[in-house]
Amino acid sequence: MVEPLKVGLAGLGTVGSAVVRMLANSRDLLALRAGRPIELAAFCSKDPPKDKGIDLGKARKVADPVALAKDSGIDVLVELMGGEGDPAKSTVEAALGMGRPVITANKALIAKHGVSLARLAEKNGATLAFEAAVAGGIPVIKTLREGLGGAKISRVYGILNGTCNYILTRMQKESRSFADCLKEAQRLGYAEADPTFDIGGFDTAHKIAILTSLAFGTEVDAEAVHVEGIETISLADLESADQLGYRVKLLGVAQRTETGIEQRVHPTMVPKGSVIAEVDGVLNAVAIDSDAADLTLVGPGAGGPATSSAVVADLVDLACGRRSPPFGRPAANLLKPKRAPMQRHEGGYYIRLAAVDRPGTMATIAKGMAGEKISLESIVQRHPGPRPHGGDDPKSAEGPAPVILITYATTEDAVRRALAAVEREGVLAEKPQVIRIEKS
Ligand code: NDP
Ligand code: HSE
DSSP states (O other): OOOOEEEEEEOOSHHHHHHHHHHHHTHHHHHHHHSSOEEEEEEEOSSOGGGGTSOOTTOEEOSOHHHHHHOTTOSEEEEOSOOSSTTHHHHHHHHHHTTOOEEEOOHHHHHHHHHHHHHHHHHTTOOEEOGGGSSTTSOHHHIIIIITTTOOEEEEEEEOOHHHHHHHHHHHHHOOOHHHHHHHHHHTTOSOSSTHHHHTSHHHHHHHHHHHHHHHOBOOOGGGOEEOOSTTOOHHHHHHHHHHTEEEEEEEEEEEETTEEEEEEEEEEEETTSTGGGOOTTEEEEEEEESSOOEEEEEEOSSHHHHHHHHHHHHHHHHHTOOOOTTSSOGGGOBOOOBOOGGGOEEEEEEEEEEOOSTTHHHHHHHHHHHTTOOEEEEEEOOOOBOTTOOSOTTTTBOOEEEEEEEOSEEHHHHHHHHHHHHHTTOBSSOOEEEEEOOO
16 A cells, blocks of 8 residues: 655645645546655644635644644645745744655745755755746746756746736726726735735746746845836826737846846836737746747646646655755755846836927927937827816816837936936926836
């Protein structure tokens, strides 16, 4: 009789409940693939299990996650509570500290403490696996760590947050409000417990920090990521992007440059027709450029079923005895990353200005750009919108005129200096909107 792999599961939320369902529904298939049964032996949850809508079978409830991590009746701890601090951190440390394998979907924890946890795992001969932490159901960790083990990677980028992609897609396709689309993403189980992590770009930053480490063999450095969220993206930007041949996506990008490794998260214009531009809704996409092969993986990036598939895949690997260092090489061999300053970023830019509608404004804008040697690929001036309380005089009833500039490749520094110069001339009624353009 083959011994089952006994699982201790901490957290029975969206992902935890889906893992319980998958272990039950695919019991026979998993046993065949793993060479032995995978069984839920014990769990830890704050709410009563009867409210979860799942069958926990004969699994024991353990009151405290750290006690679960140390429980003698389990072989592996699966952490699905979330959060970079306790109880997730102390729970994972307790398991690894006694040489017990850990599987987690917790990107915040791995982005912040991944290197020290990898060291602890290695010291105690334990496995630490986190396939579900990046891009939900897309096996991107395995792809970078194993599939592209022989390739030299120059850039990894993509849509890494299902909630943001869902919001931007629904806004663009249905002209619905940001708040309305966010509520729906929360209802569907895509958003983090605190959705600021999603819309503020921090969740994407955690994920790109993890991918950077795997792609470039460096220590995870989440502090080095330049982060901007999607809160400032308006329907006007999505419409302008559409008219100019682009889509707006929240991208995480990690790239080798002459000045070091650039890690950035920001709303980005991508050309319509490119693979990334067409990835909509909760789908994620990860593109990898390397000397051997350029590839793009697309799949569901959030939600219980997709994420549980990645967690259970890690369980199957563990049950079979397949193991790799968490970041693809021993933690002691991870390099110190050299951070490329964001001011040196080079690329094209979309700039939306609210220009005061009077003679000379366009000349002032053009002078500001020329002063920084910024070449413009296109300039579009639209009719001024109505002022909110414009009065009876038709002229004074007009608000500022939207002016949209698309630049050729330039630097972040040059764009910021040019816009500061234009703002000083008093020709702008609002802060400029700047969205970077990514070559794909
Ligand atoms: P949820 O908030 O739905 O679930 C977390 C669960 O953890 C809660 O249900 C809570 O149980 C439990 N929990 C929290 N603290 C404790 C504690 N002290 N003791 C016992 N149980 C506790 O989160 P998700 O399932 O969405 O996410 C889990 C992890 O997976 C996070 O790290 C998240 O970032 C990650 N992830 C999520 C994805 C998604 O699509 N949702 C996709 C990829 C990764 P209770 O309900 O009883 O309070
Ligand atoms: N909140 C995350 C997202 C979950 O929307 O992508 C998946 O990591």
